[in-house]
Amino acid sequence: MEAMSVRKVAFPRYAEYNCAFRYIFEEAMDVRCIQPPAITRRTMELGAKHSPEFVCTPFKITLGSMIEALEAGADTLLMVHGLCRLGYYGELQEQILHDLGYRFDFINLSEYDMGKKKEYIKIVKRINPKVHLAKFAAKFMEGIRMVEYLDEVTAEYYRSCGFDATGGQYKAAYRRFLTALYTARTRADIEDAYRAVRQSFQTIPINKPLRPLRVGIVGEFYTVMDAFSNLELEDKLSGMGVELYRWMNVTHQFFQYSAQKNMGVKIRDLCTYEMGPTATANIWYAKECAERGFDGLIHVKSAGCTPEIDVMPALQTISGTYKVPVLYLTYDSQTSDVGLMTRLEAFYDMIEMRKKVL
Amino acid sequence: MEHAYLGIDVGSISTKGAIIDENNQLLASQYIWTQGDPIGAVKELTGLLEKQFDKEHYKIVATGATGSARKLVGAIIGATMVKNEITAHAVGTTTFYPDVRTILEIGGQDSKIILVENGVAVDYAMNTLCAAGTGAFLSSQAKRLGIEVEDIGEYALRSTHPTQIAARCTVFAESDLVHKIQMGHPREDIIAGVCNAVVANYLNNVGKGKKIISPVVFQGGVSKNKGVVAAFEDTLGCQVIVDPNGHLMGALGVAILAKKGSVRRDFDFSVENMEFHTREAGCGGCSNNCEIICVYRGDELIDSWGNRCERGARVH
Numbered sequence: 278m279e280a281m282s283v284r285k286v287a288f289p290r291y292a293e294y295n296c297a298f299r300y301i302f303e304e305a306m307d308v309r310c311i312q313p314p315a316i317t318r319r320t321m322e323l324g325a326k327h328s329p330e331f332v333c334t335p336f337k338i339t340l341g342s343m344i345e346a347l348e349a350g351a352d353t354l355l356m357v358h359g360l361c362r363l364g365y366y367g368e369l370q371e372q373i374l375h376d377l378g379y380r381f382d383f384i385n386l387s388e389y390d391m392g393k394k395k396e397y398i399k400i401v402k403r404i405n406p407k408v409h410l411a412k413f414a415a416k417f418m419e420g421i422r423m424v425e426y427l428d429e430v431t432a433e434y435y436r437s438c439g440f441d442a443t444g445g446q447y448k449a450a451y452r453r454f455l456t457a458l459y460t461a462r463t464r465a466d467i468e469d470a471y472r473a474v475r476q477s478f479q480t481i482p483i484n485k486p487l488r489p490l491r492v493g494i495v496g497e498f499y500t501v502m503d504a505f506s507n508l509e510l511e512d513k514l515s516g517m518g519v520e521l522y523r524w525m526n527v528t529h530q531f532f533q534y535s536a537q538k539n540m541g542v543k544i545r546d547l548c549t550y551e552m553g554p555t556a557t558a559n560i561w562y563a564k565e566c567a568e569r570g571f572d573g574l575i576h577v578k579s580a581g582c583t584p585e586i587d588v589m590p591a592l593q594t595i596s597g598t599y600k601v602p603v604l605y606l607t608y609d610s611q612t613s614d615v616g617l618m619t620r621l622e623a624f625y626d627m628i629e630m631r632k633k634v635l
Numbered sequence: 636m637e638h639a640y641l642g643i644d645v646g647s648i649s650t651k652g653a654i655i656d657e658n659n660q661l662l663a664s665q666y667i668w669t670q671g672d673p674i675g676a677v678k679e680l681t682g683l684l685e686k687q688f689d690k691e692h693y694k695i696v697a698t699g700a701t702g703s704a705r706k707l708v709g710a711i712i713g714a715t716m717v718k719n720e721i722t723a724h725a726v727g728t729t730t731f732y733p734d735v736r737t738i739l740e741i742g743g744q745d746s747k748i749i750l751v752e753n754g755v756a757v758d759y760a761m762n763t764l765c766a767a768g769t770g771a772f773l774s775s776q777a778k779r780l781g782i783e784v785e786d787i788g789e790y791a792l793r794s795t796h797p798t799q800i801a802a803r804c805t806v807f808a809e810s811d812l813v814h815k816i817q818m819g820h821p822r823e824d825i826i827a828g829v830c831n832a833v834v835a836n837y838l839n840n841v842g843k844g845k846k847i848i849s850p851v852v853f854q855g856g857v858s859k860n861k862g863v864v865a866a867f868e869d870t871l872g873c874q875v876i877v878d879p880n881g882h883l884m885g886a887l888g889v890a891i892l893a894k895k896g897s898v899r900r901d902f903d904f905s906v907e908n909m910e911f912h913t914r915e916a917g918c919g920g921c922s923n924n925c926e927i928i929c930v931y932r933g934d935e936l937i938d939s940w941g942n943r944c945e946r947g948a949r950v951h
Contacts, residue, residue, distance in 0.1 A: 626725075
């Protein structure tokens with residue numbers, strides 16, 4: 278690689294957050310972003326082929342997505358750190374990709390102390406030594422703003438899209454918003470996209486009953502958010518006419534987590550210690566949903582996710598105390614959704630009939 | 636001419652059909668093996684049902700399909716109601732046993748538990764990744780021991796000292812079982828041990844964390860096995876009700892749902908003589924390569940599904 282040439286950085290596909298990664302790479306760091314193609318069955322097969330058998334599905338999918346990014350011309354890969362096995366994933370993926378013969382620079386956030394601001398500057402300087410730090414800081418915050426808008430709009434979308442009275446305008450507005458985020462170059466672009474989608478959501482007629490079915494979704498960080506990984510769980514369920522609530526997203530988990538410092542206190546009766554990256558938040562949110570009288574809860578995890586297995590006994594207690602049914606879904610590298618549909622339809626029928634009687 | 640309602644439940648192992656009248660009374664019923672050919676099984680089933688059915692006095696005005704092949708079968712018979720088997724079982728059982736609190740169901744490939752309160756299902760669970768504790772395990776072990784699966788119950792009840800068999804997973808259970816056979820355990824005890832293992836596995840996997848309250852109704856193909864029923868009663872410490880029509884409960888449930896539904900379409904028994912086939916088409920619109928299933932009656936396309944986006948809609 279020439280010393281002066283611009284890096285081509287890629288981050289594996291992760292729900293719809295790649296729009297913000299692109300914005301931060303290109304606008305804040307002045308490097309090129311290689312957007313890996315949307316996750317398909319091929320991504321999964323590529324990843325599974327080169328992964329250890331018993332690793333969780335997010336590892337396989339992100340590995341597959343990295344391979345597709347390298348095929349598309351990326352020369353630098355970025356991988357996040359994490360509090361479960363995820364912390365080791367970057368190192369292992371780097372090794373696997375090197376063994377496959379790919380040549381690239383791997384920036385593994387696990388190697389940095391992410392609690393310190395100085396470390397962030399180190400990472401930025403490594404990606405582009407010539408970066409202007411003041412400009413970076415401003416543009417980086419715009420990227421963060423993009424994530425916040427994305428999470429806010431997505432949450433609103435799944436609360437109402439199942440009741441769209443126009444047969445598709447709601448979805449079209451959401452799609453337009455995503456496209457605008459993926460192509461945004463300035464702060465104005467981001468704000469315009471946000472304003473436009475807000476306006477659409479307010480004007481498109483919604484045919485929602487007075488007391489709609491409400492379902493809370495909790496679960497493992499990657500699978501619960503990534504539509505390919507959870508076989509479009511949210512689209513399927515909201516399409517049946519359900520209000521969906523999911524607290525778990527990047528905004529809440531990373532930017533606003535400190536606001537929920539009392540989570541541990543609120544669930545003291547259910548668990549004493551932190552059990553992993555998302556366990557406390559999931560138990561807290563499940564309890565919150567139950568207390569708000571939701572009609573059902575869905576717990577999503579990939580097979581073998583230890584922190585989320587630890588959450589399940591607490592959810593069973595919540596289910597018994599508040600009389601709220603919980604559907605436990607475990608995902609592996611299967612791509613057929615027939616079994617999922619059977620369970621979701623049955624779950625929907627159950628909570629619907631139950632609501633009429635209770 | 637009185638109205639009648641047909642329900643068909645096509646599972647992985649067996650195909651069930653039931654025709655009921657306005658008061659949910661059974662007019663005709665049939666239970667046959669699917670043998671990996673759901674279309675053939677449904678045609679055979681309609682033929683057998685037609686022979687039992689009194690066409691002079693009744694006509695079928697609504698039909699329902701359930702079971703893992705419900706979509707395909709629904710397209711073929713022109714069903715007015717296509718419902719998942721969990722709902723069908725819950726509706727069927729609560730209609731005949733309004734007081735039921737717990738429904739245990741063990742079928743060929745899957746097992747479920749449904750908790751009922753005030754006649755409405757309030758919680759359910761279904762086995763996910765493993766087929767241990769299902770009929771498939773029982774029938775493969777019966778084959779190993781050289782007895783018919785129907786006779787397992789009789790054998791099991793004769794045992795006084797059931798053999799301990801690991802119940803965590805079919806593979807472990809099987810190697811444990813082989814070991815116990817080679818140690819010279821009597822066949823009765825081994826079979827009773829297998830029945831206990833199925834129950835233990837079911838309660839540990841599907842029934843985990845669920846409060847099982849009496850009255851308990853047990854259904855699905857495995858409920859015909861007296862050994863498993865006895866093992867359930869032993870473990871739960873309460874009576875376990877097995878309906879004589881327990882194996883038909885899915886079909887009955889979906890017939891009742893079809894009756895409650897608003898759509899009415901007369902059912903035509905000539906289905907048994909029609910030619911159906913399915914074709915799988917790869918979409919190729921993106922690297923997902925969705926498999927699109929097209930169902931034909933003769934040369935006419937009657938239904939297709941399997942595409943995940945609009946791109947797949949044009950492929951036929």
